[in-house]
Amino acid sequence: MTAPAFADAQAGAWHFFGTRHGPASASTKAGRLGLDEHDHPRPRLVVAVDQVHGTDTLVLDRPVSGREVFSGGWDSLVTNQPGVLLTIRTADCVPVLIHDPVHHVVAAVHAGWRGAVGGIVLHVLRQMAARFGSGATELTLAIGPAIGPCCYEVDEPVLKPLRERHQEWQSVVVMQGAGKGRLDLRALVRMQALEAGVEQGKIAVVEPCTACRADLFYSYRRDGRVVDTMVHGIMLIDE
Numbered sequence: 001m002t003a004p005a006f007a008d009a010q011a012g013a014w015h016f017f018g019t020r021h022g023p024a025s026a027s028t029k030a031g032r033l034g035l036d037e038h039d040h041p042r043p044r045l046v047v048a049v050d051q052v053h054g055t056d057t058l059v060l061d062r063p064v065s066g067r068e069v070f071s072g073g074w075d076s077l078v079t080n081q082p083g084v085l086l087t088i089r090t091a092d093c094v095p096v097l098i099h100d101p102v103h104h105v106v107a108a109v110h111a112g113w114r115g116a117v118g119g120i121v122l123h124v125l126r127q128m129a130a131r132f133g134s135g136a137t138e139l140t141l142a143i144g145p146a147i148g149p150c151c152y153e154v155d156e157p158v159l160k161p162l163r164e165r166h167q168e169w170q171s172v173v174v175m176q177g178a179g180k181g182r183l184d185l186r187a188l189v190r191m192q193a194l195e196a197g198v199e200q201g202k203i204a205v206v207e208p209c210t211a212c213r214a215d216l217f218y219s220y221r222r223d224g225r226v227v228d229t230m231v232h233g234i235m236l237i238d239e
């Protein structure tokens, strides 16, 4: 699955949002994805790391080899190296893929409620600006399939930090009585991108809700446990 408007603007980068039908996540650690290599540019290296629901970023700004081990936990990956496929895994959380076609940089972000409330997108955009000179108006950003407000009821432990950290919190939550509300995680991510200066027309949102669409996605909330995860990726293509 791709974000059409995003893909059109993606000269120099290749991206995909996975479904439960592929690519398979079990093999990403070993650097294989089981993708049909005739349909897309072939990655030199697939990077998959442990995700810890934090806001730290792994920046790869030098050539990396398949033998390198990235031990640690990160929820966002950034690189300026062509042929390095950055992957993240989700099962309700928001996958965000970012491309800077001017400075040739890509990023993959895993934003659960902790990351989204903690401002992970703002954090990544700051890193891209500091390390590579990426300006917000130069970026295109795709927000992938995630749990929708239709299925994502949250309570005080989520609402409290949301209220404290985001002035416009009411635009991303529909309250449902005392201490309960339905949170639109993708809208929260989009709000942060807009705040950072990303242009509205350069943000694509892939609509389906992971919990509603059992035919397409795994959903932690719907299944009550992690059955498996979807894999999403973005890579710079050699010019």
Ligand SMILES: [Zn+2]
Pocket (backbone or CB within 6 Å): 147, 148, 149, 150, 151, 209, 210, 211, 212, 213
């Ligand atoms: Zn839903």
